[in-house]
Amino acid sequence: MIKGVHVVPMGFANAFLIEGYDGLTLIDAGYPNKEAAVFGVIRGLGRSLDQLKHLIFTHGHPDHIGSAAAIVRETGARTYMHPLDIPIAESGGPFRPLRAAPGLLRRVMCKVFFHPDERVAPVAIDQPLTAGEILPIADGIEVIHTPGHCAGQVALLWRRGRMLFAGDVCMNVMGLGDPVGFESLKEGRASQRKIASLSFDHAGFGHGEAIAHDASTRFLNTYGKYSEDVHQQRSAA
Ligand SMILES: [Zn+2]
Numbered sequence: 001m002i003k004g005v006h007v008v009p010m011g012f013a014n015a016f017l018i019e020g021y022d023g024l025t026l027i028d029a030g031y032p033n034k035e036a037a038v039f040g041v042i043r044g045l046g047r048s049l050d051q052l053k054h055l056i057f058t059h060g061h062p063d064h065i066g067s068a069a070a071i072v073r074e075t076g077a078r079t080y081m082h083p084l085d086i087p088i089a090e091s092g093g094p095f096r097p098l099r100a101a102p103g104l105l106r107r108v109m110c111k112v113f114f115h116p117d118e119r120v121a122p123v124a125i126d127q128p129l130t131a132g133e134i135l136p137i138a139d140g141i142e143v144i145h146t147p148g149h150c151a152g153q154v155a156l157l158w159r160r161g162r163m164l165f166a167g168d169v170c171m172n173v174m175g176l177g178d179p180v181g182f183e184s185l186k187e188g189r190a191s192q193r194k195i196a197s198l199s200f201d202h203a204g205f206g207h208g209e210a211i212a213h214d215a216s217t218r219f220l221n222t223y224g225k226y227s228e229d230v231h232q233q234r235s236a237a
C-alpha cells in the first residue's frame, strides 16, 4: 500500500513495520498473544527475526504494548517510549483511566476496549523518547509529543516515507475522528491541531484503516476549525 511500510493487524489494533536500510522497525506491539502476526510479516519479507532492530511505542496502552515482551524476547529489538508512560509499560499496568470521547460510538467502544485494571506482560524500555528529536532510524523519524489520549502519547513522522504514525491521537474507524477516550480532552484537541499543521502524504492509526493519499489534507479538513484557532493564536502572539 505504502512503499516500505507494512500494516500488521494485531486484533482490533494495528502495528506497522518499516523496512529501512538499517533493518526493520516496528511501531507498536498490539494486543497480547499477537506476536505471531509480526513474525509472519517479517518472515514473509524473507527476513530473519533478529533483523527487527527497533520497537517504538506511540504510547503505553495495553493494546499497543500487549505483545511487546514476546517480540523483544524473540528479536532483541531496542525499545523506545515517552518517559511519562515508561513506568506503566515496565509494570505491565494498571493503566491511567480514560474518559470516553464525545459521542455514543466512542462511549461504547471505550467501555468495551479499555480496562484500566488490565495487566499485560511488562516490557523494559531501553530509550526514553524526547519531544522534537529525530531518531536516526530509517533515515529519520521525528518524535512529536501529542498528549491528551494518554500523557505519554507521541506521533511519529517518518520523513523519507512522508508518513505519519498517529497512534491514538485520532482513529480512522468509520471516518477520521477521536480516539475512544481521553485523559484530557483539552490536551487531546491541541494535539490533533498540532498534527493537522504538519505535512505528510500517508497516515497510519492504532485503530482503523490507514490513509494512503493526501493524509494531511484530511487532517486539515477534519480539524480545520481547530487549526484556524491556532492560526489566530499565532497571529495574536
Ligand atoms: Zn491508547
Ligand SMILES: [Zn+2]
Binding pocket: 013, 061, 063, 064, 168, 206, 207
Ligand atoms: Zn489504542
